[in-house]
Amino acid sequence: MxxxxxxxxxxxxxxxxxxxxxxxxxxxxxxxxxxxxxxxxxxxxxxxxxxxxxxxxxxxxxxxxxxxxxxxxxxxxxxxxxxxxxxxxxxxxxxxxxxxxxxxxxxxxxxxxxxxxxxxxxxxxxxxxxxxxxxxxxxxxxxxxxxxxxxxxxxxxxxxxxxxxxxxxxSAAEHDRAVALTSHVPQLLASALVVLSERRRAGAAEGPGFAGATRVAGGNPAVWRDILVTNADEIASALAELGAELSRVAGDLSRADPNAALALIESARAAQRSRG
CATH class of the missing domain: 3.40.50.720 (NAD(P)-binding Rossmann-like Domain)
Structure with a gap:
């Protein structure tokens, strides 16, 4: 070949x-x-x-x-x-x-x-x-x-x-919708976490969990520009959906109510277990 x-x-x-x-x-x-x-x-x-x-x-x-x-x-x-x-x-x-x-x-x-x-x-x-x-x-x-x-x-x-x-x-449309959530949003989240850690000077408290969550933060901006431009609509949609979920959790926590956060953690735990 x-x-x-x-x-x-x-x-x-x-x-x-x-x-x-x-x-x-x-x-x-x-x-x-x-x-x-x-x-x-x-x-x-x-x-x-x-x-x-x-x-x-x-x-x-x-x-x-x-x-x-x-x-x-x-x-x-x-x-x-x-x-x-x-x-x-x-x-x-x-x-x-x-x-x-x-x-x-x-x-x-x-x-x-x-x-x-x-x-x-x-x-x-x-x-x-x-x-x-x-x-x-x-x-x-x-x-x-x-x-x-x-x-x-x-x-x-x-x-x-x-x-x-x-x-x-x-299909191409199904692909772009899926990877917006599974690849593109995680890149932006990892980048945001690193920037926030720098802003808060929290580096001394970073452990394995933070390292795992931010593993992809070193992505090449030149490569990511094409991705962000060609999948902007699906990335924006996924970010909005994620933002709504986190805003609900943040709203409850501001009232010292952990239930929404605990429900989110439990749902994710159950989903991970079902995947084997």
Whole structure:
């Protein structure tokens, strides 16, 4: 299998590493900026490297691949998708939001060869230096059928399974609504907690619970800008729902009434237990 990975950071590099580890004979072409391609990690994880600024070379790499994987930030995926669909046989992406990316494919006559995706995996550090062959092992990988042909979807689904991930199918709209709550709001909450701790000079009292709750607070703002812009409505809705829940708790606590807070804690405890 020949894989063309456009965007060779943590996710792209880990896809390359996992493909090589699990699919003997797999060949990986890395497409990124020349400065990225010069790193020892990228060179070790790829068989060929193509400078993203060399349009004809990128087109040749896409055309020669069995699968093109767009593993860049959302805005870069939107910009690259048209070219990928024009030249590649099969295309998937790893964008953190899906509606904007799906919309950018609607005008392509080859949109049936595109399977939108989002691996729910990551790490504390970005870049190919942090890439791991086991990053996707046992992790969910959302796939959105949208306009994809049945054959294209089946092939990408098989590829995801081969990397050790578990495919989960949902629409782009369902995806964006879900990850607003499970990924995007937690990022904002973690960031807010760190800022408030600094403001209150509470650092000396931070323990394991605080560390766990704020693990993702070091997110790269450049990456998060695309996410916030393309999923603003769902994030705002989730924040409003969460805010209403917390406001109710705060109102009761201001009257020294802990019942709303205790009910929230008990409901969460029961939900966690039911998940096994």
């Amino acid at each position: 020949k894989l063309c990975v456009v965007g060779f950071g943590l996710i792209g590099g880990s896809i390359a590493a996992a493909s090589r580890a699990r699919r003997p004979g797999a060949r990986v072409v890395a497409v990124d900026a020349s400065a990225v391609l010069a790193s020892a990690s990228v060179r070790a994880l790829s068989d060929e490297r193509v400078d993203a600024s060399d349009g004809p070379a990128v087109e040749r790499a896409l055309a020669a691949a069995d699968l093109a994987v767009l593993a860049a930030p959302v805005s870069a995926i939107e910009a690259e998708l048209g070219r990928a669909l024009a030249h590649a046989r099969l295309v998937t992406d790893c964008g953190s939001t899906k509606r904007a990316i799906v919309a950018s494919a609607e005008s392509s006559v080859r949109r049936g060869r595109f399977v939108p995706g989002h691996p729910l995996a990551g790490g504390p550090s970005g870049g190919a230096d942090a890439a791991r062959a086991d990053l996707f092992e046992g992790q969910r990988w959302i796939l959105c059928p949208e306009a994809a042909d049945a054959d294209a979807f089946a092939r990408v689904e098989a590829f995801v399974r081969a990397l050790g991930a578990t495919p989960v199918t949902m």
